[in-house]
Amino acid sequence: MSDFLSQAFVQHALLAGTAVALAAGLAGYFLVLRAQIFTADALGHVAYTGALGALAFGVDPRLGLLLATVLTAFGLAGAARHSRPDDVVIGSTFGWLLALGSFFLTLFTTRPPTSSTGNGVANISYLFGSIFGLSGDQAGLVAAIALGAAALIVIGARPLLFASLDEAVAAARGVPVRVLGVGFLVLVGVICAQATQAVGALLLLGLVAAPAGAAHRLTSRPFIGMAAAALIAIASMWVGLIVSFYTSSIPPSFAILAAATLGYVVSAVATGSQGHSASGDTGRLGGRLFQGATHVRRSSHRSTGASPSGRRAGRTRPHHP
Amino acid sequence: MTVMLAGAASSPWSWNLIDDVRDMWSYPFMVNAFRAGSIVAVVAGVVGWFMVLRKQTFAGHTLAISAFPGAAAATLLGVSATAGYFAFAVAAAIVVSVAARPGTRFSEESAVIGTVQAFALACGYLFVSLYKGFLNSVTAPLFGSSFAITNDQVVTLGLVAVATFAVLAVIGRPLFFASVDSDVAAARGVQVRLHNAVFLVVLGAAAAEASQIAGALLVFSLLVMPAATAQLVSAKPAVSLGLTVVLALLVTWAGLVLAYYALYPLGxxxxxxAFGLYLLARAGRRVA
Structure with missing residues (x-):
């Protein structure tokens, strides 16, 4: 283990990876709660377009990543009549934005390479990440931004939970659900931009979805669930980095994702066909959280429980401007 | 790399459409591109129409993308790419449909789909790294390959199209019923879960086969955008289904022409x- 920790590139990877995993786990908890995992998927794909666009125009790709994810987060939030965009809007938008990424890729790869690594390598590293390739400065910046985003999510956790569990009641009680929805998506965009540098634009979805899905299965208590999601994500990151370091032929991104997926599978098997929070105690959850706000429950999930494929929040929730 | 048709144009774009088409179709690979593109457009349009109606865009995206690990695994093991595509797409479809069982919370379903997608892509990346192949082979299954489409591939696509339409002809009506109102459909004896599972497998198989030629990205665009546009324009099922196919064909042909005359990737x-039409439809709806 000492040869693992003594390597500078491993230290950088651990620094950036831990911060990214913490932020992704926390954001993922709310994304699963709000059924917005698809949005994170879209933001991840868009990050690729941003990085390739920046490379094609000769700008720092990290700036391109951040701009693309944050602008898309604003755009998706703005396109929705409610605080959550629907799946067709997301799908159409990122389908085209990813196509734009392939367009930038041709622009970028048809010009002569500017560095010794070559343009093809840059492309792959944004799609699938290159966490062992981060420099100290890069890792520090990734960690600082990811930790900042994680801190903001923790600060806004209580109103965001309320708004996520029952938007209508939260709005009636003066919670600014619209601002929270947009602000949360923007934070997710920032986190996606950082996670792209660690596990890549295509794989960050797993770091967001799998630990959070496991946490939601294991507990219905929101703050314990948030902590569990973050811890599972961090553990997946560490396990992945260690496995990848000692096996050399397995890329770190795959090992991290495999660990996170395994975590989800284990928690799903352990909790059986009915997960903890699937047993319908979200009402208690809301009641515990917000005294006085009784009957806080996820009515949309209950009433349409028999059609899991159907109707997402936008349609079943009443609109409160 | 991406599908690049440009550079082949013997004469620049003139506004004489007949001459332009004659010029394009003087190349066998362009004729095959139009044939394959048309088949993919019709299949993706029809399957996508159900996908959009059922709000399974995320699942569709995941299934389309599972073509990538399939292709990578087939290359690594040295078996036929078609087998790899189908194995992964069908496996992903089964996992997703099991996760979508009644009683599961919708948000958990999306977590499962997200996990399946990311893990599938991670597997694809692993297979490619183990194969240590040409780096650009990573993007080929995502953005489409540069290989000219062969006659055999057109025939394969045609067979997949026939199989897809055969299954949809059998499950189409109850699937539509279940998509519009699953509770009432279940009460009337429609096996909602079974139809969901069969539909996801059809979606996965069709997306995988089409991805092999056009790339997962392009297939997803054709799955979601024409159907989304048509369903914004008309609420009548027959009209919007027909419009979906027409729009999918139009954007595919227009895209092929643009890719032929300009230096842009086909996808x-x-x-x-397709996205432009979708935005127009949204704007038109807002004005109306």
Whole structure:
């Protein structure tokens, strides 16, 4: 283990990876709660377009990543009549934005390479990440931004939970659900931009979805669930980095994702066909959280429980401007 | 790399459409591109129409993308790419449909789909790294390959199209019923879960086969955008289904022409037209 920790590139990877995993786990908890995992998927794909666009125009790709994810987060939030965009809007938008990424890729790869690594390598590293390739400065910046985003999510956790569990009641009680929805998506965009540098634009979805899905299965208590999601994500990151370091032929991104997926599978098997929070105690959850706000429950999930494929929040929730 | 048709144009774009088409179709690979593109457009349009109606865009995206690990695994093991595509797409479809069982919370379903997608892509990346192949082979299954489409591939696509339509002809009506109102459909004896599972397998198989030629990205664009546009324009099922197919064909042909005459990747051209139409439909709806 000492040869693992003594390597500078491993230290950088651990620094950036831990911060990214913490932020992704926390954001993922709310994304699963709000059924917005698809949005994170879209933001991840868009990050690729941003990085390739920046490379094609000769700008720092990290700036391109951040701009693309944050602008898309604003755009998706703005396109929705409610605080959550629907799946067709997301799908159409990122389908085209990813196509734009392939367009930038041709622009970028048809010009002569500017560095010794070559343009093809840059492309792959944004799609699938290159966490062992981060420099100290890069890792520090990734960690600082990811930790900042994680801190903001923790600060806004209580109103965001309320708004996520029952938007209508939260709005009636003066919670600014619209601002929270947009602000949360923007934070997710920032986190996606950082996670792209660690596990890549295509794989960050797993770091967001799998630990959070496991946490939601294991507990219905929101703050314990948030902590569990973050811890599972961090553990997946560490396990992945260690496995990848000692096996050399397995890329770190795959090992991290495999660990996170395994975590989800284990928690799903352990909790059986009915997960903890699937047993319908979200009402208690809301009641515990917000005294006085009784009957806080996820009515949309209950009433349409028999059609899991159907109707997402936008349609079943009443609109409160 | 991306599908690049440009550079082949013997004469520049003239506004004489007949001459332009004659010029394009003087190349066998362009004729095959039009044949394959048309088949993919019709299949993706019809399957996508159900996908959009059922709000399974995320699942569709995941299934389309599972073509990538399938292709990578087939290359690594040295078996036929078609087998790899189908194995992964069908496996992903089964996992997703099991996760979508009644009683599961919708948000958990999306977590499962997200996990399946990311893990599938991670597997694809692993297979490619183990194979230590040419780096650009990573993007080929995502953005489409540069290989000219062969006659055999057109025939394979045609067979997949026939199989897809055969299954949809059998499950189409109850599937539509279950998509519009699953509770009432279940009460009337429709096996909602079974239809969901069969539909996801059809979606996965069709997306996988089409991805092999056009790339997962382009297939997803054709799955979601024409159907989304048509369903914004008309609420009548027959009208919007017909319109979906017409729009899918139009954007595919327009994209092929643009890719032939300009230096842009085919996937980008087709999804730009499709996305433009979708934005127009949204704007038109807002004005109306």
């Amino acid at each position: 980008f051209c087709i999804s730009s037209f």
